[in-house]
Amino acid sequence: MADKPTYNELERKIKKLEREALEYMRKEREFNKERKLVDYGHLKRTISLMKVNAELNREINELKSAETEELGYVSNMLAERIKELNCLYDISSLRDVTSFSLDGILQAIVDFIPTAIQYPEITCARIKFDHYEFTTKNFKNTKWKLLQEIKVNDERIGDLEVCYLEKKRELEEGPFLTEAKNLITAIAESIAQVVERDWAEVEIRKCRDKIEELIKQK
Numbered sequence: 001m002a003d004k005p006t007y008n009e010l011e012r013k014i015k016k017l018e019r020e021a022l023e024y025m026r027k028e029r030e031f032n033k034e035r036k037l038v039d040y041g042h043l044k045r046t047i048s049l050m051k052v053n054a055e056l057n058r059e060i061n062e063l064k065s066a067e068t069e070e071l072g073y074v075s076n077m078l079a080e081r082i083k084e085l086n087c088l089y090d091i092s093s094l095r096d097v098t099s100f101s102l103d104g105i106l107q108a109i110v111d112f113i114p115t116a117i118q119y120p121e122i123t124c125a126r127i128k129f130d131h132y133e134f135t136t137k138n139f140k141n142t143k144w145k146l147l148q149e150i151k152v153n154d155e156r157i158g159d160l161e162v163c164y165l166e167k168k169r170e171l172e173e174g175p176f177l178t179e180a181k182n183l184i185t186a187i188a189e190s191i192a193q194v195v196e197r198d199w200a201e202v203e204i205r206k207c208r209d210k211i212e213e214l215i216k217q218k
Contacts, residue, residue, distance in 0.1 A: 082120060084183045087116035091190045102198045106134045109191060113162060117180055121167040127191065128160035140165055146176055148188040150197050160188045 090112050094105050106127050114123035114136060124139040129150065144164035147158050162176075162184055 043143050079181060080177070083116045084179065086185070087112050088186060088190070091187060094194075102195065103132070103134070105194055106191065108161070109187065110134045110136055110192075113184075113187065115161065116183060118177055119164065119168060122168075124163050124165060126161045126163075127158060129191075129195070138165065139163070144168065146181060148184045150188050150195070152192050152199075157195065159194070160184060160191060174187050 019029050020200040053095045091109050093102060094108055100108070106129065110125045110127050113125040114120045117123040124136045126136070126141075127150075140163065141161070142165060144167060146162045148160045150158040150160055162174075164182075
């Protein structure tokens with residue numbers, strides 16, 4: 001039978017257990033403190049990441065909105081340029097049709113113009129040439145207009161006018177886009193070429209008639 005521990009031995013064991021218990025409690029407190037620091041750091045990083053994520057989402061949405069607006073603007077501009085090119089092509093096609101009279105060609109040109117302008121529903125046009133006028137059916141002389149001289153050999157032979165029937169927002173230089181002004185200039189030049197060709201054909205016919213008359217006299 002084993003000897004019973006003495007009082008001193010029991011006291012030593014109790015003190016050892018107390019020391020071990022205190023050490024455990026100290027380590028537990030340190031562990032909890034470190035865990036709290038880790039948890040706080042994790043929470044802080046989480047909040048920071050959430051803020052960064054929110055900022056990135058905001059920037060992405062802004063970029064998407066800007067891209068949508070920019071794409072819409074570019075699309076509208078392309079549509080306007082296509083309208084202008086179609087108008088110039090139609091006028092060029094008219095110049096190649098020999099069966100049209102000069103009056104018929106000028107009337108057709110003036111009717112083409114509104115469809116190529118930004119607001120065709122409120123646009124009208126007029127060609128003034130050689131004491132004649134060729135107008136769209138809705139023509140009205142208003143203060144919102146573009147006026148372009150028609151010149152042949154640097155001599156003014158008429159005018160091309162394009163008017164809005166109602167006020168539109170002012171741009172850099174009036175209510176018309178710069179592209180519309182360039183278009184009207186190009187159309188005036190095409191009209192001048194049509195007139196110049198017609199005059200040349202008239203002179204050719206006169207010369208031919210004179211030659212035929214001389215032949216008949218022989």
